[in-house]
Ligand SMILES: *[C@@H]1O[C@H](CO)[C@@H](O)[C@H](O)[C@H]1NC(C)=O
Ligand SMILES: [Cu+2]
């Protein structure tokens with residue numbers, strides 16, 4: 001319980017400066033921001049923290065301001081238009097913000113038959129094509145993994161399966177993807193890969209970074225809908 005006092009101090013500091021601070025070598029505290037009157041909850045967040053290269057299995061704590069105004073609890077929606085060698089549209093729906101899962105639904109066509117890595121990448125910058133989207137969205141600085149793993153990038157949504165005609169139906173419910181707060185995926189990009197994501201089980205360094213999913217065959221920015 002000695003953790004609670006520094007947490008509240010960080011919460012107050014975060015409120016005072018209006019930003020989520022991330023002190024190096026300390027427990028990372030995320031403070032969700034919104035413009036509504038709020039109730040403060042403290043949730044255990046995803047991942048573990050390390051200090052001074054010593055293993056420290058303390059949980060990262062996330063401070064979430066749950067709006068007390070019912071309007072702010074309304075369902076949030078986003079949309080993505082995927083372009084490239086493959087094309088498609090996706091909708092993202094979060095029916096219980098700021099926590100609660102986000103449902104990602106849609107259809108993608110002109111893929112090669114089989115499995116394709118499917119991720120949220122860090123940047124919504126597609127000025128140089130899909131490569132400008134950067135690496136997997138990884139705000140908690142974890143290794144690459146499967147969507148079922150506790151240790152994973154937030155952007156790790158696994159694989160989608162294209163049928164013999166190259167058509168993939170997407171219907172993913174993910175607990176970490178959010179459309180509100182400092183870790184929102186709005187403004188970032190969905191990327192579909194040429195090959196299968198090995199989900200971190202490839203036995204090499206790249207597996208723990210990218211899942212060896214190969215080139216980028218489609219991408220699109222996640223926008224408000
Ligand atoms: C996705 O799955 C949910 C739950 O099984 C279902 O209600 C929904 O209709 C599905 N969406 C699509 C586009 O098939
Ligand atoms: Cu990717």
Ligand SMILES: [Zn+2]
Nearest residue numbers: 136144153156
């Ligand atoms: Zn990843």
